[in-house]
Amino acid sequence: MTTLGPLLRHVRTSLEQAGKPEAALDARVLVEHFTGTSRTDAITDPQRPVSEEHAEAVLAALARRICGEPVHRIIGAREFYGMRLTLSPGTLEPRPDTEALVDLILPFVRAAADRHGTCHILDLGTGTGAIALALLSQEPRAQAVGADISDDALATAAINADMTGNTGRFQAVRSHWYSEIEGRFHIIVSNPPYITSKDVLSLEREVRDHDPLAALDGGPDGLAAYRVIAAGAAQYLEESGIAAVEIGHDQSDAVSGIFAAAGFRSAGRAQDLGGVVRALAFSR
Numbered sequence: 001m002t003t004l005g006p007l008l009r010h011v012r013t014s015l016e017q018a019g020k021p022e023a024a025l026d027a028r029v030l031v032e033h034f035t036g037t038s039r040t041d042a043i044t045d046p047q048r049p050v051s052e053e054h055a056e057a058v059l060a061a062l063a064r065r066i067c068g069e070p071v072h073r074i075i076g077a078r079e080f081y082g083m084r085l086t087l088s089p090g091t092l093e094p095r096p097d098t099e100a101l102v103d104l105i106l107p108f109v110r111a112a113a114d115r116h117g118t119c120h121i122l123d124l125g126t127g128t129g130a131i132a133l134a135l136l137s138q139e140p141r142a143q144a145v146g147a148d149i150s151d152d153a154l155a156t157a158a159i160n161a162d163m164t165g166n167t168g169r170f171q172a173v174r175s176h177w178y179s180e181i182e183g184r185f186h187i188i189v190s191n192p193p194y195i196t197s198k199d200v201l202s203l204e205r206e207v208r209d210h211d212p213l214a215a216l217d218g219g220p221d222g223l224a225a226y227r228v229i230a231a232g233a234a235q236y237l238e239e240s241g242i243a244a245v246e247i248g249h250d251q252s253d254a255v256s257g258i259f260a261a262a263g264f265r266s267a268g269r270a271q272d273l274g275g276v277v278r279a280l281a282f283s284r
């Protein structure tokens with residue numbers, strides 16, 4: 001009979017032999033997910049029996065991981081800002097870098113809620129709903145519209161709104177950027193596609209083959225979405241509103257220039273753990 005400790009060791013060793021850099025972590029995530037156990041179970045009860053059905057599910061997941069499928073795609077979920085979000089083929093896997101954008105914009109969300117009793121947020125390119133739902137989870141007076149061109153992403157964002165207890169305050173809208181958006185917002189936030197079309201081709205296979213192209217490709221210079229978002233921001237923002245965007249590691253000057261040309265000035269910036277500016281906020 002299979003038991004938890006040896007199964008975990010087998011998965012970890014197989015991933016190490018396949019050259020996976022995060023073998024120990026990946027093994028833990030896969031085994032815990034497909035056996036319904038926790039990290040504590042593996043430490044305190046390594047002889048815990050694993051059913052044949054669960055062991056087979058773990059081995060099937062191991063085979064997918066060895067073939068290059070990212071671990072969170074295999075389990076269909078990823079943690080973001082303390083929430084567990086469902087993934088689907090039309091959604092980008094939310095990245096830890098994007099938490100810096102949430103940290104940057106959250107004080108503005110709270111300030112708007114203090115001033116107006118609510119805060120209306122527009123999340124352009126919402127994907128799993130990660131940014132909007134993180135903000136809603138942190139500020140109970142806020143409400144959000146999550147816009148995306150992907151029906152699959154919007155359906156997944158709605159599921160995530162449900163699972164995080166935000167159903168009544170989150171509206172998923174199919175829209176090409178602002179095309180179907182009505183009204184004005186205190187906050188416009190976006191993590192748009194920002195990789196140049198040329199660089200998309202040279203991304204690691206695990207990203208290129210599993211994150212949707214529409215979530216990655218920012219056009220010939222990677223800046224196409226910022227131009228649209230900046231150009232429309234004044235029309236969709238309240239007078240004292242804030243627009244905030246995630247950017248690629250070398251896009252700070254270019255994106256600041258695009259917003260400056262649209263009549264906006266800097267209201268803040270946030271860096272990733274490596275000290276690189278990865279999120280910008282603007283006001284009028």
Ligand SMILES: C[S@@+](CC[C@H](N)C(=O)[O-])C[C@H]1O[C@@H](n2cnc3c(N)ncnc32)[C@H](O)[C@@H]1O
Binds near residue numbers: 124177193
């Ligand atoms: C980089 S992903 C960000 C997803 C999510 N906000 C996050 O941070 O994890 C960009 C998102 O923009 C969406 N998108 C791409 N082009 C769009 C367009 N023209 N209008 C609206 N959304 C678009 C993609 O479908 C994708 O969900």
